[in-house]
Amino acid sequence: MNIKILEKLDKEFPSHKSCLRNALEAGQGHIFRWWDEITSREKKHLLEQIASIDFQFVNKLFRDSLRKATNRTKGCLVPPKVITPPANDFERNVEQNARKVGEEALRERKIAVLTVAGGHGTRLGSNGPKGTLPIAPISRKSIFQLHAEKIHAIQKRYDTYIPWYIMTSETNNHATQAFFKENQFFRLDPQQISFFTQGMLPAVDLRGNLLMSSKSNIVMSPNGHGGTIIALNEKGILNDMKRRGVKEIFYHQVDNILIKIADPVFVGYHLKDGAEMSLKVVKKYHPEEKVGVVVCLNGCLQIIEYSELSREDMYAKNDDGALKYNAGSIAVHMINIDFLEKVYQKGKTLPYHAAIKKVPYINGNGVLVNPKRDNAVKFESFIFDMLKHVKKGVIMEVLRQDEFSPVKNVEGENSPVTAKQDMVNLFGRWLCNAGVSIPTDSQGNVIGLIEINPCFALDEEELKGKINKTLKFNGFLRL
Ligand code: UTP
Numbered sequence: 001m002n003i004k005i006l007e008k009l010d011k012e013f014p015s016h017k018s019c020l021r022n023a024l025e026a027g028q029g030h031i032f033r034w035w036d037e038i039t040s041r042e043k044k045h046l047l048e049q050i051a052s053i054d055f056q057f058v059n060k061l062f063r064d065s066l067r068k069a070t071n072r073t074k075g076c077l078v079p080p081k082v083i084t085p086p087a088n089d090f091e092r093n094v095e096q097n098a099r100k101v102g103e104e105a106l107r108e109r110k111i112a113v114l115t116v117a118g119g120h121g122t123r124l125g126s127n128g129p130k131g132t133l134p135i136a137p138i139s140r141k142s143i144f145q146l147h148a149e150k151i152h153a154i155q156k157r158y159d160t161y162i163p164w165y166i167m168t169s170e171t172n173n174h175a176t177q178a179f180f181k182e183n184q185f186f187r188l189d190p191q192q193i194s195f196f197t198q199g200m201l202p203a204v205d206l207r208g209n210l211l212m213s214s215k216s217n218i219v220m221s222p223n224g225h226g227g228t229i230i231a232l233n234e235k236g237i238l239n240d241m242k243r244r245g246v247k248e249i250f251y252h253q254v255d256n257i258l259i260k261i262a263d264p265v266f267v268g269y270h271l272k273d274g275a276e277m278s279l280k281v282v283k284k285y286h287p288e289e290k291v292g293v294v295v296c297l298n299g300c301l302q303i304i305e306y307s308e309l310s311r312e313d314m315y316a317k318n319d320d321g322a323l324k325y326n327a328g329s330i331a332v333h334m335i336n337i338d339f340l341e342k343v344y345q346k347g348k349t350l351p352y353h354a355a356i357k358k359v360p361y362i363n364g365n366g367v368l369v370n371p372k373r374d375n376a377v378k379f380e381s382f383i384f385d386m387l388k389h390v391k392k393g394v395i396m397e398v399l400r401q402d403e404f405s406p407v408k409n410v411e412g413e414n415s416p417v418t419a420k421q422d423m424v425n426l427f428g429r430w431l432c433n434a435g436v437s438i439p440t441d442s443q444g445n446v447i448g449l450i451e452i453n454p455c456f457a458l459d460e461e462e463l464k465g466k467i468n469k470t471l472k473f474n475g476f477l478r479l
Pocket of ligand 1: 116117120121123130221222224225
């Protein structure tokens, strides 16, 4: 069959001969099983996909994924130095100084915001890009709109201009851009928002065979948020940043609805230390929480997946009884762009991690199967693996309830319901600290609904200056 296809293809698409051979030599010839049944348009699409795939590389990734994971915590493991929330006047003073440095950098237009939004959001199972999810507790504004309004508010506060870069993937790029257009870019300047797509890799079955989602389409997946580094360099984004005078990137994931975009304190700590990459962390809820932990391994900063920490390290305690390895990463970073460029130019690539997932595919009879069990391997690189190249990095601890509430699942923890409640609770605390009485239930959740537009008040301090203390909360408040 393969020889026949080769001959046909030579005639039909002579320029694609070599990529077909690559697929066959890598043992992935089954992707041509329906060649005779598909239309010429579909053939063209399949050939384009094939031309974009490095088949030997994918086979290697699969072979590597079969190897037993090496112990990544081997060597000298110690907790990293962490800047904790200020507890006394001296520390508050240090924080104020950092804030001033950050504010200055914002005023000088040195900071860009980078939102990674290329993931498929499989756990959430939504149709559109995650950022389009209506999430605000009263107005039902989308996640993207909330981010946009925060950027707006910062621009106003510091009389500045913040270029906003949004990483999408082939699967959601069109829908994401269309959403911004439909919503007139949420009153931001369309010129300040740039979309760019990350790379894709095929998903394979548990024996390493490429999966097809139709007779003419190979299942492709975004190559992980680590793909940002390649995309920033190869799509000309770093050059665009430089052209605009940007020196540092504030990086965050689209689905954290409490994100403090371009937090001047974080920016300031990062700059004051001349750091290459900095991280925000929260205290772990409990030893077994499934969160990556920031550690110092053999003198280098690193994020260790919860599954890679030994039980002994997981439960290790300090003298004061607190967990020793307690710095849970929330995937908020400051990254210096010269450092990013250097890492890329030196060809320092990030490793790929294999994730076993349920992926719909067509079986040998061409019938679509929605698997009930894990059936596929996806390959992703992680941005935090860059840490191993970092010589100087700042780690700043923040309060989870103020800064971290991701939307991952349809229900239960980290779902739209918890995200909305976390927003209401945050606004409730701001009001409470401003002198307004806000009722809460036994779990500390606000009873009622509150929504505060970032353009009205970006933080508690701003709210305090605007709110009337005699305000009576009747269970519903939108500011
Ligand atoms: P997650 O790992 O939570 O993935 O990504 P996800 O796509 O949102 O959800 P699942 O795992 O499929 O259910 C964390 C962040 O990284 C981005 C996501 O868009 C999200 O903001 N991301 C993830 C990318 O930009 N590209 C990727 O390849 C993977």
